[in-house]
Amino acid sequence: xxxxxxxxxxxxxxxxxxxxxxxxxRKAFGAxxxxxxxxxxxxxxxxxxxxxxxGAGKSTLLRMLVRLIEPDAGQxxxxxxxxxxLAPGPLRTFRRRVGIVFQRHxxxxxxxxxxxxxxxxxxxxxxxRTWLQALAPAAxxxxxxxxxxxxxxxxxxxxxxxxxxxxxxxxxxxARMLMQRPEFILADEPDASLDPRSGEEIMDLLYRLAKDxxxxxxxxxxxxxxxxxxxxxxxxLADGRITLDRPSRQADPRHLRQFFxxxxxxx
Amino acid sequence: xxxxxxxxxxxxxxxxxxxxxxxTVLALAFLVWSFSNVGLSWERMQRGFPALGSxxxxxxxxxxxxxxxxxxxxxxxxxxxxxxxxLGLILAFPLAILAxxxxxPHPVIKQLARGLIAFFRTVPDLVWALLFVIxxxxxxxxxxxxxxxDKIGFAGRFFAEAMEEVDKGPQEALAAIxxxxxxxxxxxxxxxxxxxxxxxxxxxxxxxxxxxxILGLVGAGGIGVExxxxxxxxxxxxxxxxxxxxxxxxxxxxxxxxxxxKRLL
Numbered sequence: 001x002x003x004x005x006x007x008x009x010x011x012x013x014x015x016x017x018x019x020x021x022x023x024x025x026r027k028a029f030g031a032x033x034x035x036x037x038x039x040x041x042x043x044x045x046x047x048x049x050x051x052x053x054x055g056a057g058k059s060t061l062l063r064m065l066v067r068l069i070e071p072d073a074g075q076x077x078x079x080x081x082x083x084x085x086l087a088p089g090p091l092r093t094f095r096r097r098v099g100i101v102f103q104r105h106x107x108x109x110x111x112x113x114x115x116x117x118x119x120x121x122x123x124x125x126x127x128x129r130t131w132l133q134a135l136a137p138a139a140x141x142x143x144x145x146x147x148x149x150x151x152x153x154x155x156x157x158x159x160x161x162x163x164x165x166x167x168x169x170x171x172x173x174x175a176r177m178l179m180q181r182p183e184f185i186l187a188d189e190p191d192a193s194l195d196p197r198s199g200e201e202i203m204d205l206l207y208r209l210a211k212d213x214x215x216x217x218x219x220x221x222x223x224x225x226x227x228x229x230x231x232x233x234x235x236x237l238a239d240g241r242i243t244l245d246r247p248s249r250q251a252d253p254r255h256l257r258q259f260f261x262x263x264x265x266x267x
Numbered sequence: 268x269x270x271x272x273x274x275x276x277x278x279x280x281x282x283x284x285x286x287x288x289x290x291t292v293l294a295l296a297f298l299v300w301s302f303s304n305v306g307l308s309w310e311r312m313q314r315g316f317p318a319l320g321s322x323x324x325x326x327x328x329x330x331x332x333x334x335x336x337x338x339x340x341x342x343x344x345x346x347x348x349x350x351x352x353x354l355g356l357i358l359a360f361p362l363a364i365l366a367x368x369x370x371x372p373h374p375v376i377k378q379l380a381r382g383l384i385a386f387f388r389t390v391p392d393l394v395w396a397l398l399f400v401i402x403x404x405x406x407x408x409x410x411x412x413x414x415x416x417d418k419i420g421f422a423g424r425f426f427a428e429a430m431e432e433v434d435k436g437p438q439e440a441l442a443a444i445x446x447x448x449x450x451x452x453x454x455x456x457x458x459x460x461x462x463x464x465x466x467x468x469x470x471x472x473x474x475x476x477x478x479x480x481i482l483g484l485v486g487a488g489g490i491g492v493e494x495x496x497x498x499x500x501x502x503x504x505x506x507x508x509x510x511x512x513x514x515x516x517x518x519x520x521x522x523x524x525x526x527x528x529k530r531l532l
Binding site for chain 1: 443454
């Protein structure tokens, strides 16, 4: 009993443990080094914008966090899991906890928005009742509808995905990610290939959802204003390392712009 | 400086290399030999055309006396084609999954499935019919099995190709959240490949209806048996009724199939 009283509260431990810890991460494609001993820690519930010139390794880093790309060396701990150590089975289970939003929406065009959202339930269930909204149990169907409502598309539930606009498609992809009930969100240029207004709405939506649900978010955007507005912290990547790391509110747009143009950006 | 005339500078033909030249000459020689070997001669054609004219003359007017029996056989023929086709399509689907790049569970299984599909496809349906007549006896059951095997080969290949050609994005998105293989196939692949599946299935049915007439000639049931008997008995006016009935059935199936295709795709 005395021992139990001496232990700190479990939620406090969780809050103090980084959601992500990267140590000495290395990756090279042939002779070209992309990441050269990268270290990074992200606190739970933080929205981090990852910036860097084209080819700086932002997308590679994001994919490596769920081992869609394998690192050459280094350690990664995400949501308390030593990601680098996971065998294929546990890795698959682990990936279910991480929601990914890609630049491409990757929806099944011939299916309704609702069926596409329902597919997110496959992170924790399988079988014919997860394939189509018409076959889904009432509870899953209601949850999928609620996810669509969260992205403002409840009225488009039965519309075919290939008849939606780019911005709407990205919203459906985000709703599918919510259906997955993720604990961590990775977003790789979710605002690319969208018109400025839709891009802004998508970034706002992602940031708001992450904040409302207390989720950690790492987002890549090629739009400077989005990077500043929709993040708590900005991390700049250059020459395979982190060369900038500061709160978004303190970021100097002129300095940040260098990361988008690929010029010299050592702090 | 004047440029050379393009007509002079650019040769009209590539000069063939020796191997291409030899192969071309051999192919032409084989073609000429084939003409002489098949016994096609001007004299035979001169004799044949009047004989064909005489048969056609004896075919008309078609004899409608046996029309009810012919229609019953025609119905059996269609049902044979339909059942054989549906069974073939059902069996082709899992085989196509096993044979498709990216969906097959193992490279060895993929090669085995591809080999089986190729085998079913390359052996003509008439040969399958002969085998099944021996195996299960005369009648439509043999025809159904021959059509089924033929359609596994035909649809298996096209189903697999359709599934390989779909956009891989949705599959990757579901794989990234840990969806199962069946989840990927039925949520991301099949819905995208569905228009192609429907088109292939309708072509299979058209092909099966046309093919089922021939199968009867080797005893695999249906209208083909009636046609063979009519020809064997020189009952050409009854044969004419059967040919017209078959023609109308094939046209009807093609028309319905076209309409369904336009509506669904």
